[in-house]
Amino acid sequence: MQIARLNGNLVHYRVDGAEDGAPVVFANSLGTDLRLWDKIVPMxxxxxxxxxxxxxxxxxxxxxxxxxxxxxxxxxxEALMDHLGLKDAVFVGLSIGGMIAQGLAAKRLDLVRAIVLSNTGAKIGTREIWNDRIAAARQGGVEALADATMERWFTAAFRDSDELALWRNMYVRQPLEGFIGCSAAISGTDFITPTSGLRLPTLGIAGSDDGSTPPDLVRETVDLVPGSDFALIRKAGHLPCVEQPEEYARILSDFLARVGHANG
Structure with missing residues (x-):
């Protein structure tokens, strides 16, 4: 665990793998932390x-x-990558992390040579939907949204497993201000125009049972980028790196090899 003061805030980060290796940066979804990627990192x-x-x-x-x-x-x-001296990274973003990936690629192509847009969109939901979720969170905390979110996020089979409790606990333990703050960021974002101007290797990953960012939304988003690739992971919802980590790691590894970022 490491922490850095960036943009007036403390940012917790972790670095695994080779210190001098080609960089891959991961940004996670609303309501999760960096442990989202634990299963796929070793693969x-x-x-x-x-x-x-x-x-x-x-x-x-x-x-x-x-x-x-x-x-x-x-x-x-951007500040974290500058702090770590990262250039020409592959940026992997899931959900709101995928929105961050789109915005970063549009702003700093020196930092990003390829992006992976996982379970995300150029625009996610409507302002009304997010306003309703923010209002519910203000009234009842993140807990008030947890059960409906777990239903959108995970397949029925996964929801019947004990592992669901880990992700529900992680979700409800995120700080309320952070949850509301990031919900407001999603609500106010429409990246259709900037994303359609991107010209870099792009991979979209969707889960077949994703109730938050359905496959069609992910496909429509990556189709904005000429030459992009798209992969659908079966028997997975909004967090396919959790439900189908082997398949997710295989798809990501193949993309990294295809763009010359890793050995095939």
């Missing part, structure tokens, strides 16, 4: 420098007053 090719971090208001990072803008979250990722 990725050797020799990579794997960087994970808790976004603002999540995990062990600092919490600032809400609301947050997507521009702030993108700047946080």
């Amino acid at each position: 990725l090719p050797a020799g990579l420098k794997l960087v994970r971090y808790d976004k603002r208001g999540h995990g062990l990072s600092g919490v600032t007053a809400e609301p947050y803008s997507m521009g702030t979250l993108v700047s946080d990722a």
Whole structure:
């Protein structure tokens, strides 16, 4: 575990793999922390420098007053990469992390040579939906949204397993201000125009049973980028790296090899 003061906030991050390896940066979803990627990290090719971090208001990072803008979250990722001296990284973002990936690629192509847009969209939901979720969280805490979220996030088979409790616990233990802040950032984001201007290797990953960012949304988003690839993971919901880690790691590893970032 490491922490750095960036943009007036403390950012918790972790580096695995080779110190001098080609960098891969991971950004996680709303309501999760960097442990989202625990299952797939050991399965990725050797020799990579794997960087994970808790976004603002999540995990062990600092919490600032809400609301947050997507521009702030993108700047946080940018500041962390500058702090670590990372260039030409593959940036893997899931859900809101995928929005951060799109914004970062549009802003700092020197930092990002390829992006993976996992279970995300150029626009996710509507302002009304997010306003309703924010209002519910203000009234009843993150707990008020937990059961409906778990149903959208995971397949029925996974929801019947004991492991569901880990992800529900992680979700409800995220700081309320961070949850509301990032929800507001998603609510205010429409990246259709900037993402359609991107020209870099792009992979979309979707879960067949994702109730938050359905496969069609992910496909429509990556189709904005000419030459992009798309992969659908069966028997997985919003967090396929949790439900189908072997398949997720295989798809990601193949992409890293295809773009010359790792040995095939």
